[in-house]
Amino acid sequence: MMSDARVVLTTAGNREEAEKIANALVESEAAACVNIVGPITSIYRWQGKVENAAEFLLVVKTWGSAYERVEEMIRELHSYEVPECIALRVEKGSEQYLDWMEESVSGDDE
Numbered sequence: 001m002m003s004d005a006r007v008v009l010t011t012a013g014n015r016e017e018a019e020k021i022a023n024a025l026v027e028s029e030a031a032a033c034v035n036i037v038g039p040i041t042s043i044y045r046w047q048g049k050v051e052n053a054a055e056f057l058l059v060v061k062t063w064g065s066a067y068e069r070v071e072e073m074i075r076e077l078h079s080y081e082v083p084e085c086i087a088l089r090v091e092k093g094s095e096q097y098l099d100w101m102e103e104s105v106s107g108d109d110e
Contacts, residue, residue, distance in 0.1 A: 003098050005090035006067055008060035010074050010083055011042060018056040021077050025060060030069040032104035035059040063105040064089075 008031075012018035015036070022034035038056035045051070062070050071085045090098075 003090050003093060004064040005093060005098055005101055006060075006062050006064055007088045007090060008058075008062060008067065008070050008074075009086045009088070010058045010060065010078070011040075011055040012058065013053070013055055013079065015039075015056055017077075017079060018058055021074060022058055022060075024073055024077055025062075025070060028069070028073065029104065029106040030066045030073060031060045031062045032101040033061045061101055063102060066105045 010021070012021060015038070018036045018038070022031075022036055025031035025034055036056055036058055039054040040057050041052065042055045043050065043052050060070060067087055070087075074083050074085050
């Protein structure tokens with residue numbers, strides 16, 4: 001059986017912003033956990049030019065019912081004009097970890 005768990009990826013331009021977003025997501029119960037990885041090197045096209053930037057990757061563990069809140073909070077708290085917000089469905093995971101995630105994230109109706 002597939003779970004409703006999601007991993008959401010976003011990046012931030014500095015550690016302070018990454019931690020601000022991560023703390024807000026976990027404190028509001030929109031996410032169970034956020035890992036901050038970095039600095040990483042991101043190479044991307046922006047406004048017709050290839051850019052190269054040091055960023056911090058946020059790996060957000062959440063539930064499908066909370067995705068809209070996660071995306072909204074990332075947009076509100078982020079300094080980027082177009083922040084990354086990509087959700088990946090978790091097909092399988094340890095039952096204990098998925099149970100903990102579900103208990104740690106409040107859904108839309110809460």
